[in-house]
Amino acid sequence: MLIRFQGNDSILDSRPFTDDEVQFNLLHLVRESESPYLFTNKNRSIIIGQSALKYPAWIWTENNITDDDIKELKDDFTELYKDVDILTFVAKPDIAILLAEHYSKVKHKNYSISLQMESFQCPSVIEAKQVNGRLRQATIKDSIIISEFLSGFVYDCFGKETTSEEQLETAKMYIASKNLYIWECDSKIISMANIAHNSKRNVRINEVYTIPDMRGKGFGAKIVSELCKIILSEHKTPVLYTDLRNPASNKAYKNVGFTECGKVTQISFNFESDGI
Structure with a gap:
């Protein structure tokens, strides 16, 4: 019962x-x-x-x-x-x-x-390779590009085509939460990652996305590793989920310091x- x-x-x-x-x-x-x-x-x-x-x-x-x-x-x-x-x-x-x-x-x-x-x-961070740019919080001025990123993220993850206009309100919601971070290089936004939830012992990361023409250059790993450093400095453990259909991302997270905890x-x- x-x-x-x-x-x-x-x-x-x-x-x-x-x-x-x-x-x-x-x-x-x-x-x-x-x-x-x-x-x-x-x-x-x-x-x-x-x-x-x-x-x-x-x-x-x-x-x-x-x-x-x-x-x-x-x-x-x-x-x-x-x-x-x-x-x-x-x-x-x-x-x-x-x-x-x-x-x-x-x-x-x-x-x-x-x-x-x-x-x-991620109990500890493996230092990612050096890339140009900086980490910052997304602001309302980034709404358009974030909506484009979200449209790409939805397609990559679920195979569903959406327009950036359809994702605009969602982008504004993420930005308003002050938990969405971007990696910016030469005034161009390259990657994003979101702190989805903060619990007693863990902080969950999601919505990790890098524009297609900049993938494989270390930007995704860099933004995640920098977020992990912030989380670890608060004495909590970064956590995330990956789709098993995407082994490349699984490998990338392991390179940053993430270890498997179960399917x-x-x-x-x-x-x-x-x-x-």
Whole structure:
């Protein structure tokens, strides 16, 4: 049986969860949402967290979870989401497939692996090669170029074409947060990186993008390494996720000092047609 808990519960600040908190860092964002859905079991060997149904649920399981707790999780997960018309969730790869297969069989719905990610942390920075330019916060004057960067980022990551005009309000939102940084060289913006979330022990970086004609020259590594230095100076650990379909970026982050902390798999269900 699932037990609901509040975002300030110590379970998210205690072992064994903290052993995996880089891998499941998004649960710290979920816990801070206005009315999060947070569940565990009597053994506290699982956590299900979701800020809203339209966003993915994150499902953590301890590494030595028992077969009985896995069986209970499959049944409880299916019961929890029995009446939904949208469902995406993220879990450790083996658990993700177990839950997907069970839910698919019970609900007769098809599913797909929509994303596979590796989690990384940077305990110390490996000095990036020297490149010209400087790091600075993005300002409202950068809105147009940032909107172009976001359009490129969306295409690179998701294969979705958007215009810079469509990304303009998002660009302004990122800039207003004062967490978006750029690498500027000779008055030209080359790269961007965003501090997405600041939790008790970790700071998550995302939206790392370098203009195509300047890639492979060290600018992406430089902006990330400089951000990591700032984060480490605040006695927190930089973390990020990478898409496993992009091995080049995975290698680039390792060169900066990031180390792998575990893979997660995102499953998406199709509710428009019944499974076979």
